[in-house]
Amino acid sequence: MKNSIQYIITLLLLLCNVFVFAQNKEKEEEDIATTLERKKYEDIDYKKYYPELKPQYDTEISDAQLQELKKIIKYQPLEVNPLFQVSEYYYQRINSFDVLRQYQAIQSTCDSATRYIELFEKNLTEKEIKKKWKRYYLEFLQFPANQGKGLEKVTQIEIQSELARRKEVLAKQKSEVDSIYINFKECINEYLIANEQFREVCGKYPTIKDFYILAEYDNVFEEIQPIKDHYLKALEAFQRYKQALEIHPIEGYTTEIIEVGIDNYRIHGLTTTSFLNEDIRMWNYAKWFDDVSQFYQAEILPMRSLVTAYDHYLNDVINQKEKSNVPSEDRFYLDVRKIGKIKKYDPNAFPVNIYEYKEQKINLLNQITYSEVLNSGRKGDLKYIRSQADIWTECRKAIHRLRKIPTDQNSMGYKKHATFFAQEYQDDLSNYVNNEKSSIKLTQQKSEDLLKTIIENYFSSTLSDSAQFVAYQKDSISLESIQETNDFIVRRMKTIHTRPNKDDHTLVIGTIKDKKSLAVFVADIDTLNEVNWLSKYEFDKKEYQDAPNIDIPNINVKGGVVHLMLSAEGIKVGDNEISLDNKVVIFDAKTGNQLNEIPVSSQRYPRVFEYLQETKSYLIAYKGKTKNSIQEYDTLNIQNIKIDGEQLWSSNYLMKGMITEILPLQNQFLLVANINKLSDINETNVLLANNMEFGKFNTAILKIDSFGQAKDGTVLKSEQPYESIFALSDYDNTLNLIGVKGDYSRDKNYTNKDLMLVSMRINNLKVEEKNIQ
Structure with a gap:
């Protein structure tokens, strides 16, 4: 270890000696160069060099000569004139630079000229001038400070005058160039x-x-x-x-x-x-x-005022709708011009989301008012039922609109209208949205509960004891059987339909069976429950081997006329099989007079019956050989028959399911059915439900033109089966489907079933709102 340390020390000393030797060598070389330079410039005879330097007083000194002069100054310090010549070099160049590009060079040149002038002044003596004025300083007589004076001799005065002038020029040059x-x-x-x-x-x-x-x-x-x-x-x-x-x-x-x-x-x-x-x-x-300031004042500030003013306007409309008991006939729409002015500068303006919700709320409130006008106790009226479905639809739309209102205060969209939200909504949009959502959901639930009650009370097989029938325009409502007894005979009268008639009267339609007669009756009951008139249509018992079953599948009351679709099911004399005999019987609703009887050429049970007042014709859909033949995948026949019995067209389809309604619309019909399968007669175009087991239905919608040809169709598929009970439209491109969830059951007990609601557009068959998956 000791030997290693000694070795390291020896090595370091050796390196230090090498470094010192190199330094001394470099110094020796520099000294040689300096010696040669000194000998060169010490030997220059300046009085001989000067004529080469300045053959004329205004001769420009070159860069090489400048370096020579500086060497002479260094090695011949007693020579004074080189100091002036160096200052002359710099002075000659003060205007040679680009002021903007070479500003620093100008400043440096002026400073150098001034410095060498001051050195020259410091070293200049009277002895120097007297001894050398002719040789070196005669040029001063040509400089601006002494021109025109006619002097022949240079004194210190002339030299100082020029030097003072030059220093003034240099100072001014620096100042003006600085500026x-x-x-x-x-x-x-x-x-x-x-x-x-x-x-x-x-x-x-x-x-x-x-x-x-x-x-x-x-x-x-x-x-x-x-x-x-x-x-x-x-x-x-x-x-x-x-x-x-x-x-x-x-x-x-x-x-x-x-x-x-x-x-x-x-x-x-x-x-x-x-x-x-x-x-x-x-x-x-x-x-x-x-x-931009002018534009902001002229366009943006008015737009911001519009945002607030339009919100106030919508609030006023909402307040009016909440207090009004007169519905508007037209749907409320936002002013597209105002919305356009706002979206012109903010395409995704958050306030517009609020406006769109309020637009929907206004229409909801109007629909509620409309429903209340219709609600005169007739809860079975189709228009009232549809109004409740529309309330439900408007509630769903309103909730969707509420969900589109962003409430994040840190989002860019919120910041764009932060003042508006602070002033109008106390910077708490979440609270506003939640409160509105709770209110809308409560209204929606009330509508659902009411529709469910209507279905349970009026369309179940077992009627509620509290149910009070109020007629509606299209579908039938079955009531309990009643018996009428008088002094002469006991008649078995079964009321199947009731309908409102003029002057607050009620039409009662049903069947009569006793020993003497087999008939259908139509009665007009006044406000005191007294019979105003009674008409009967008798069946011929003799045509049958036994009394046939009489049914009234459908009725229509339009234009003061009662149209009854009647069906008799039994075995005729001479036959071995049950047959169906269908016909249309017409009564005057005011007098009860029978107006016409139209046989119908079909051996199938009529499921849908519609009177088309504009064309004076009937639209009838048949399926099944008997009333109870409903499960088979068989022919669905649709006929359009004039009131005089002439058939306009007939179309055949194949269906497994239950037809709900055929709605007559402008230039087309809309078939609504609960199906497992629906196809054309050749099965080239097929609509299928999710499940093929009968009763596990989905709803199909089929568009049929005015000649009976299918043009478009769809199935509202769902893994959960459901049944449409109502299909309602009012020529407004909206179809409301109202029904229940779950499998179809013959007993039509809807008490324990959940409500099914669908709102859709007719033109493109697109679902808008639904409560099924």
Whole structure:
């Protein structure tokens, strides 16, 4: 270990000796070079060198001569004149530089000239002048300070006069060049600051719309005021620069500023410019500031006022609707022009989401008012039922609209209208949305409960004891059997349908079976429950081997006429099989007189019966050989028959399921059925439910043209089976389906079943709202 340390020490000493030797060698070499240089310049005879240096008084000293002079000064310090000649070299060049590009060189040159003049003054003596004025200083008589004086001899006075003049020229040169350069530089710096700040604005706001719409939240105009200020300072500095050029003209400096407009945000105004070209193109940030400020005042502030004012207007409409008991016939829509003005600057404006909800709420309130007008106790009326379905639909739409209202206060969209939300909603949109949602859901639930009650009370097989029938326009409502007894005979009368008649009378339609007659009756009951008239249509018992089963599948009361679809099911005399005999019988609703009887050529049971008043014809759908033949996948026949019995068209389909309704619409019909399968007669076009087991239905909608041809169709598929009981429309392109969830059951007991609701567009068969998956 000891030997290792000693070895390291020896090595370090050796390295130090090598370094010292190299240093001494380098110094020795430098000393040799200096010696040679000194010998050269000590041997120069300056009085012989001077004529070469200055053959004329205004001869320009070269760069090489400058270096020679500085060496002479160094090695011949007693020679005074070289000091002046060096100052002359620098003085001759003070106007040789570009003021803007070589400002530092000018300053340095003036300083060097001044320094050597002062050195010359310090070393100049009377003895030097007297001894050498003819040889070295005669040129002073040609300099501006002494020109025109007619002097023949140079004294210290002439030399000092010229030197003083030169120092004054140098000081003025520095001052004037400073003014030119500093003002020009200030112009550049101020402009570049404005440019940089403008670029920051463009980086922060991707579009001019974002700039305008966030101006309020970000206090943008306070932030960008310095852009204008710096730009104006740049122009002021340039004017001072031009004024300095007038005092100290420089050849070739005719630069002017060309102000360029910023017409396209984030395209113009971003680039810098070249300040050393003949003309300087500068983006006019001051005018841009004035333009955007003026535009903001003229367009954005009125838009913000519109946002608040339109919200107040919608609130007023809502308040009016809540207090009104007269519904509007037309649907309420937002003013697209006002919305357009808002979205012009904020395409995704959060306030518009609130407006859209309030638009929906107004229509919901109007629908509630309309339903209350219809609700005169007739809860079975189709229009009232549909009004409740529409309330449910409007509630669902309102909830969807509420969900689209963003409530995040940190989001950019919220910040764009932060003042509006703070003033109108106390910066708590979440609370507003939650309160509105709770209210809407309560209304929706009431509508669902009422529809469920209507289905349970009026359309189940077992009627509620509290049910009071109020007729509606299309579907039938079965009531309990009643018996009428008088002094002469006991008649078995079964009431199947009732309908409202004029003057608050009620039509009662049913069947009569006794020993003497087999008939269908129609009776008009007045407000005192007295029979106003009673008419009967008798079936001929003799045509049948045994009394047939009489049914009234459907009725229509329109235009003061009662249209009855009658069906007799039994074995006729001479036959071995049960047959169906269908016919339409027409009565006058005012007098009860029978007007017509139309045989119908079909051996299938009529499931749908609709009187088309405009064409004076019937639309009838048949399926199944008997009333109870419902499970088979067999023919669905649809006929359009004139009131005189002439058939207009007949179409056949194949179906496994139950037909609900055929709605007559403009230039087409809409078939609604609960199906497992529905196809054309050739099975080339097929609609299928999710399940093929009978009773596990999905609803199919089929569009049929005015000639009976299917044109379009769809199935509202769901893994959960459901049954449409109502299919309602009012020529408004909306179809309401009302029913129950679960398998179909013959007993039609809907008490324990959940309500099914669907609202859809007819033109494109697109579902708008639904409560099934």
